[in-house]
Amino acid sequence: xxxxxxPTGGRRHQDGPGHRFPFRxxxxxxxxxVVVASILVSAAQPAAAHxxxxxxxxxxxxxxxxxxxxxxxxxATTERLTRVRVQAYCQLxxxxxxxxxxxxxxxxxxxxIITPRRTLGWISAVYVSGGSNNSPVPGxxxxxxxxxxxxxxxx
Numbered sequence: 001x002x003x004x005x006x007p008t009g010g011r012r013h014q015d016g017p018g019h020r021f022p023f024r025x026x027x028x029x030x031x032x033x034v035v036v037a038s039i040l041v042s043a044a045q046p047a048a049a050h051x052x053x054x055x056x057x058x059x060x061x062x063x064x065x066x067x068x069x070x071x072x073x074x075x076a077t078t079e080r081l082t083r084v085r086v087q088a089y090c091q092l093x094x095x096x097x098x099x100x101x102x103x104x105x106x107x108x109x110x111x112x113i114i115t116p117r118r119t120l121g122w123i124s125a126v127y128v129s130g131g132s133n134n135s136p137v138p139g140x141x142x143x144x145x146x147x148x149x150x151x152x153x154x155x
Contacts, residue, residue: 056088056111056139057129060102065121069094069110076121087114088140090152091125100124106133111140112152 063081066073069092089112099108109125131137143152 053090053141054088054139055085056113056137057083057085058123058127059083059129060127063123063127065113065115065119065123066110067121069098069122071100071124073122077115077117077119079115079117079119081115081123081127084116086116088112089114089120090143091136091140092143092152093136098124100126102126107131108134109136109142111137 058081061080061082065076065079065081067076091109091111093108094110095108098110099106105126107125109131110122111125111128112120112122114120125131125135125137128137128139130139136142
């Protein structure tokens, strides 16, 4: 007895009732698994960094930009800000450890900014126009534990 191979030279596919999983069903299942996996992977990805939310005007001269919300923090850059508008991400209350006093002005808020030379850092709200003592300044959202929509991502 001789055996013959299928005309295509490969395995034959049959969708008959005697087969457990027809080829088309397997393809559909594989496609569904790919879609579900991509949804799960995209949900697990961290949120993209949000762009600057506004701008603030630095009214003072030679304002230093820090790596965190205190004058004891390292400088983020040697660049100093003098009467310039900068992009702002957010601001937060650093408490007493972040208090800065300059003449009649005092503030515990710090503003996260991008300098004109594109360095990310923090400046005291004392040097930003428009605010009052120990209060946030206009032009940048305030990071608060009670508002999950505003988050200083690079703290």
